[in-house]
Amino acid sequence: FSENCGIIGGTANHIGPHTTASMIGAGNQNRVEYSFRSVIGGGKYNLVDNAYSSGIFTGFQNYIDGYYNYCAAIVAGHYNHIFGVAYPGSFNSVIAGGGYNSIGNKYGLNSVQYGFIGAGRHNWLKQGDNTGIIAGEYNTIDNAYRSMIGAGYKNNIQNGAYESAIIAGRSNSTNGFNTLIGSGIGNTIDQCDLGVICGGFRNTINYKIGRAHV
Numbered sequence: 001f002s003e004n005c006g007i008i009g010g011t012a013n014h015i016g017p018h019t020t021a022s023m024i025g026a027g028n029q030n031r032v033e034y035s036f037r038s039v040i041g042g043g044k045y046n047l048v049d050n051a052y053s054s055g056i057f058t059g060f061q062n063y064i065d066g067y068y069n070y071c072a073a074i075v076a077g078h079y080n081h082i083f084g085v086a087y088p089g090s091f092n093s094v095i096a097g098g099g100y101n102s103i104g105n106k107y108g109l110n111s112v113q114y115g116f117i118g119a120g121r122h123n124w125l126k127q128g129d130n131t132g133i134i135a136g137e138y139n140t141i142d143n144a145y146r147s148m149i150g151a152g153y154k155n156n157i158q159n160g161a162y163e164s165a166i167i168a169g170r171s172n173s174t175n176g177f178n179t180l181i182g183s184g185i186g187n188t189i190d191q192c193d194l195g196v197i198c199g200g201f202r203n204t205i206n207y208k209i210g211r212a213h214v
Contacts, residue, residue: 005032010042022048027058038064046074051084059097066090066104068111077101077119090115098123098135120151131157136168144175152183164189169199 002019010026016033024030027042031049038048039055046056051069056062060078068089072082077097083104084090090104093115101117103125115125116132123133126142133139136151144161152168159175166172166181174181174189181187184199188206195205 013040030056054082062095065106072103080117081106084111089113093125101133102126123149139166155181172197 002015002017004021005015005019007013007024008026010028012029013024014031015022018034019032020036022032022035022038024032025041028044030040030046032038032040033049035048035051037053038051040046040048041057043058043060045061047063048054048056049065050067051064054064054069054072056064056074059076062074062080064072064082066084066089069084071092072090074080074095075097077099079100080095081102082090082093083106089111091113093103093112095101095117098119098121100122103112103115105126112125113129117123118134120135120137122138124140125131128141128144130146131141131144133149134151136153138154139149140156141147142158144157147157147161147164149155150167153170155166156173157164161175162177164174164176164179167183169183170185172181172187176189176195177193179189179195182198184201186202187197188204189195190206192205197203
């Protein structure tokens with residue numbers, strides 16, 4: 001059963017079972033199921049499933065799905081996903097727009113809290129807290145904390161990185177603590193703390209503890 005729910009307008013929208021205090025504003029074939037205090041504003045083929053105080057405002061085929069989504073939001077775009085399969089889930093995470101962007105992992109025991117993707121395509125916050133990707137394509141943050149990718153293509157922050165950033169560029173990678181790659185192509189900071197590569201092509205910093213810049 002569902003209670004205290006409403007559909008204001010649109011076509012073929014659906015509020016499913018075990019849903020409380022939730023609403024669909026308009027649009028076409030949007031669904032809210034097994035959720036509490038959640039909303040879909042409009043758009044088409046959007047889904048909020050197993051979510052708490054979460055919402056999709058508009059767009060096409062965006063999903064908030066999983067058992068542990070709290071205060072998650074997708075503002076617009078298409079084929080964007082926020083997954084909360086594992087505890088503590090995707091808590092207070094947002095996708096503002098773009099396409100094919102993902103927060104969390106549908107098939108793994110990963111969680112993202114306070115994550116943000118601004119725009120772009122195929123960007124993925126796989127695991128980590130207080131992380132963000134502003135824009136770009138195919139950028140990934142995996143098992144990193146308080147870290148950011150500004151833009152670019154196929155940049156990667158991973159493997160326990162803390163407070164690190166890649167501003168832009170292509171195929172850059174870091175896994176250190178307090179590291180920075182400004183831009184460039186194919187630059188790598190590997191197992192290094194407090195390392196900086198400002199730019200360039202295929203520069204590498206590779207040692208455990210140090211203070212370095214290129």
